[in-house]
Amino acid sequence: MKNSKSLLIFILAIGVFGIINTEMGVIGILPALADYFNVSVSKAGLMVSLFALAIAISGPTLPLIFSGINRKKVMLLVLAIFIVGNVISIFTNNFTVALLARVIPAFFHPVYVSIALSVAAASVSEREAPKAISKVFIGVSAGMVLGVPVVSFMANTVSLEIAMSFFAVVNIFTFIATLLFVPSMPVQERLSYGSQLKILTHGITWLSILAVLFLNAAIFGVYSYLAEYLDVVTDMSLNIISAMLLVYGLANIIGNIIAGKLLTEYPIRSVTIFPIVLSAVYMIFFFVGELTVPTAIIILVWGILGGIGANINQYWIMSSAPKAPDFANGLFLTSVNLGTTIGAAVAGIIIAQIGTEYILFVGVLSLVLGFICILLRNYRYKPKTNQLIESDHCR
Known part of the structure; x- marks a missing residue:
């Protein structure tokens, strides 16, 4: 039982890492993105600022809307949306399409992160909840500190497309791990x-x-x-x-x-x-x-x-x-x-x-x-x- 809980929290931490990495990772490659899409760096910066704005807007609403649905199904849905957005970003040459492919998934960012924190807390006793949540937050910190240099290194040494693929790979890994190893988590007490x-x-x-x-x-x-x-x-x-x-x-x-x-x-x-x-x-x-x-x-x-x-x-x-x-x-x-x-x-x-x-x-x-x-x-x-x-x- 302890091992299954540890595996669950590990998958949640990796999932949060993938979501946060999708948000923050582009910071290190904004000049490359500007060149690739033939736009100014400030315009390319919309990929960061609009992503954050989408999170702020959807934070109080979408987690509420999805609160009564099986947690595993919601996590898989959000990961699938991020994967589709990641894949579109890799292959499109149109800046507007690439921007939409980032901003639309961003609205679902709070859904996954809020559920990950709630599930981590619920997987252990009330006393141990802060420790479980802190392990998920390691994914947040890793997404912020590792995402930027890793993606930047890939863009500089291989190609921009490979760097953008890193987002998709992490989210695909989490999707498969969630599908195979995370149990069904129906909401026991649905709140109005x-x-x-x-x-x-x-x-x-x-x-x-x-x-x-x-x-x-x-x-x-x-x-x-x-x-x-x-x-x-x-x-x-x-x-x-x-x-x-x-x-x-x-x-x-x-x-x-x-x-x-x-x-x-x-x-x-x-x-x-x-x-x-x-x-x-x-x-x-x-x-x-x-x-x-x-x-x-x-x-x-x-x-x-x-x-x-x-x-x-x-x-x-x-x-x-x-x-x-x-x-x-x-x-x-x-x-x-x-x-x-x-x-x-x-x-x-x-x-x-x-x-x-x-x-x-x-x-x-x-x-x-x-x-x-x-x-x-x-x-x-x-x-x-x-x-x-x-x-x-x-x-």
């Missing part, structure tokens, strides 16, 4: 749409959404311009910058593993302390940003915290609405994507108006706002918070 939407009438849900939005803005608002920061402020070479980005991504994976243990043993304390610790890291970063070695150490620590933060965000929204897991995970995906968009936009304005080094204060301000939302939830919803704290002590 109304009962799930009702969580939006609860203040705890909105405080959780706001906290997650600010926490993710704090991380990705700064991370979006990390390469710029290391170039302008730290004066690193391109090769060292690439190495630092890899360090950050690998540290994310370590953070996922740590987060599983922290959220299993000390959930409320971990969430409450997190913005304080990350704020301190940003403030140190501001003062040592011109020094190469301290900056490298900060990026390692920051990367670990980034991995922990991803798990905290999912846990914080899920714990506010545990009876509607698919819908809650959809809200989580929308919240983090909006946080990333807002954080990156504000940081971009700061760079243009004041200077690159000051983007760290965008992170600090976002963390302060997120911390306030966390304290408000802990204070206004003491019974629920106390219940989670008691479970801390019981463990």
Whole structure:
């Protein structure tokens, strides 16, 4: 039984890796795509921005619509849609067709990821759920840190078509593994749409959404311009910058593993302390940003915290609405994507108006706002918070 659960979680992690890799992998080959389709790099960038917009739009809706259908069938459907989109992207010479082949599957991105997180949590005891979810999040981190360099390497050494084929291969592998090894998972207790939407009438849900939005803005608002920061402020070479980005991504994976243990043993304390610790890291970063070695150490620590933060965000929204897991995970995906968009936009304005080094204060301000939302939830919803704290002590 334990082996079957481990296999299930492994397949879910690979599936999430394939979905995230399809989203993020094109970042490293945007110039090549622009040349291939004979469009500007900014226009080719629509393959990234419209993908993210589709996720933000469908996050609260499609997981809700599919919440009553057999989980295995839904996962196979989403993987099939991604495979078709991947294959079309490989063979088409038309940019509009290629864009549609990416954006249409993107709407189903939250469906697969939300189900993967819900299934991972449901496959183990409630106490062990954060650890199971953290293993799925390793797929998220791997999709972000490995997808870009792997696809870029394939495009540079073989061909763009082979690089694009990598997306399809991973999703085809997951489809076959899901078909053969994942058991049928009919929904045991189908929740009405109304009962799930009702969580939006609860203040705890909105405080959780706001906290997650600010926490993710704090991380990705700064991370979006990390390469710029290391170039302008730290004066690193391109090769060292690439190495630092890899360090950050690998540290994310370590953070996922740590987060599983922290959220299993000390959930409320971990969430409450997190913005304080990350704020301190940003403030140190501001003062040592011109020094190469301290900056490298900060990026390692920051990367670990980034991995922990991803798990905290999912846990914080899920714990506010545990009876509607698919819908809650959809809200989580929308919240983090909006946080990333807002954080990156504000940081971009700061760079243009004041200077690159000051983007760290965008992170600090976002963390302060997120911390306030966390304290408000802990204070206004003491019974629920106390219940989670008691479970801390019981463990």
